[in-house]
Amino acid sequence: MLAAAVALGSALTLAGGCKPQRDPQRLIIGSRNRIDTVDPAGAYTFGAMQLLSAIGDPLYAITSDGRLEPRLATGLPQISDDGLRVQVTLRRDVRFHDGTAFDAAAMVFTLERFLAIGKLSYLLGDRVTAVRALGSHTIELRLKRPFGAMAQLLSAINLTPLSPTAYRHHRRRQWSDRFVGTGPYRLSFFTPQQQRLEPFAQYWGRPAANRGLDLVALGNSTALFGALQSGEVDGLLSTSLELDHQAALQRQARRGQLRQATGPALEIGYLTLLSDQPPLNAVGLRRALALSLDRRRLVQRVSQGLNAPLRGLVPPVLPGGTPEPWPAYDPAAARRLYRQAGYCQGRRLPLELTFRSNIPSDRLFALTWQALLQRDLGDCVDLKVQGMESTTAYRQLGDGAFQLIILDWMGDFPDADNYLMPLLGCDQSQGDRCLKGSSAASGSFWTRPGLEAELRRSASAQGGSRVALLRRIQAQTAAASPYLPLWLVQPRIWVQTSVAQPRFDGSGRVLLQELHRP
């Protein structure tokens, strides 16, 4: 039977003209990102965000060197003295893909639509009470409380403007398979597995360097790896690619057989410790665990060196991300703390680590750490590991079901507030115990008096004072260790050597419009 396939394949190949003729300046980019919806109100996956960044334009963008750059805005936001009103002036030379003009009314339409039906509407809704147009090309956002990272928030690609004319029948419902925005490409064909992008002739900015893109999703990592090897795709995004394949592609890139580009490391992996229940309600034991993590070795074993060790909750590329305050691996110091708590003297601390069974690197981490602990601190700690499907685990996080669980996180826009607030925010507390809020929902239940006020202050502050505040919050959190940062994940793209060197923006997305064959 397979021989018949060979024969048929040969026949088709030899028949000539069977392989579709390709325009060398049209590029095919593969990924594992099946995209269910291209509507910015419904999109939430990395793949959808990557697509939206090519067909849409944000008001602001983060450049690859971390600078804030106005895109559809003409300058940085103007913030009122009380910090509660933000004005943004918009470009006048922008057209939507349907030919209509972009203006303040369109931006207000988009933001109100996102607030009403956006799956991630809390991004805006938690901070903004109302949006209105002030003139034809100025909008005003009214805030609930001062927020210093407004421009960064407005760089979220989910807030890319939509044509009110095209979306008039989709004002309060999603339009999953069409997109009419302002980006450098028009979406000319969409299925969850394949999207075709054509350069937009009336684009206001620098035109696309290629004659179009085809984004294809293949269902498994092996197929994607094979597709790049066989030249079936010109480029491959690293999201959801098996780490073995990523490592092999990196080796090929080092040998000059492929080109590789890396983006800013904005995804963090971390452990959450159940800090309000014995035994991990004891700070000493949490500190001991923090000292028991040999991140360098773990990262090498789990990701073959693709990930970087991390000792902070805020990625180092963001303001406030350095220095990294969590302690380095120190088994001797850890043993002292375990001893102080009454362990290591014929008594072992029983712990249970939960990992998400559908994420291979989680499993590998759990087993590797278990083995390392057994080797170095086996007389002090008895770590058991158990797997659980991620959705099931997420449901039980807020119930305090996990003593230790490995999770990951990537902020919806690159700002420290997006990493600290979702892990440390607390609406209602009792001493060091968070009763209600993000800290409880994320499974640690840790807080401390005054932390919430500091978090709010850091959200509204700017510049050096903000960085100092962020460092203090992180240092105090590290001292209590309700979370243990593990590693940073960097997005990557590999392209054939015939394609020019790709680049990422500061939000971790490939600049698809720059891809071309020299």
Added chain:
Amino acid sequence: MSRSIRLLRYVLARLALAPVMLWLLASLVFLLLRLAPGDPVDALLGSRAPEAAREALRAQLGLDQPLWRQYGGYLLDLLRGDLGTSLTNQQPVRSVIGQTLPASLELGLVALLLAAVVGLAVGFSGIARAEGAVDLGARLFGIGTYALPPFWLAMLAQLVFAVWLGWLPVGGRFPPTLLPPVGSGFYLLDSLRTALFQGQWQNLSGTLRHLVLPACTLALLLSGIFANALRLNLRRAMASDYVEAARSRGLSERRLILRHALPNALLPVLTITGITVASLIGGALLIEVTFSWPGVAARLQEAIAQRDYPLVQGIVVVVAALVVAVTVLVDVLVAWLDPRLEF
């Protein structure tokens, strides 16, 4: 009562039971999905988003309604033929199934056809001498193909024919550089039409090139079932008294096999074909996932991971209805063809 009337009563009884089966299945799927820990909001937002935002999204998706109300609404919609709306992309479930089911059916039917041709050809070895070289080869073929792990064979085929030789695409259903033909959703038929009437032969060759590897892999895995079934039944038929009696009357071996042994040996194969078709409608998951074939099984798997309740329910009900239809059809066909059957 004549046999044809009894047959009609049998068919009507089977058809009358079908809605009950579907209702039971739909209710079971509805209940099991809600019993599973985690809901679409957990799958969608993961560990992020404040609790208030999660509750707001639950309300937006209608998940805050009491279970009985959700169930009642679901059954009423089902009676009206409305399968609901996908929670992940707000597309009608009917439309999602309309896009994915033809892909699965196309792959399944082509694979079945290939499997039948190869399997029955191998199975014809049942007329060969028992324990001889031909018989041994056929037996090994049957056991080997049946025992091959689908994902392993699929990945091997991908590696050899797509990566090493570069003859065929690694996965997908249609070349990304072309736009799929518009029509029934069966790309083979649609591209054949555009080739014949519009001269667009690239569509047809693109479809074939993408279909070859998954269809042949699936067919190879299925062919063992046909080969074994025909070989064993043919051997049994050849050793039966009526064949011996026919032989003693001086009939030629050719006539003996084609007119007497083969028709009897093929009847159980027909039943097996029915079961295989039924299992293929939603069951070629590993092949679909490995070859990134956008079929209904792969979509169902994703919908379960996303806890997309309406989509899972819709796919299960539609696939179950098709399975019921196919099994009833095969049962009736067998009952009609085999006068020995009583019902």
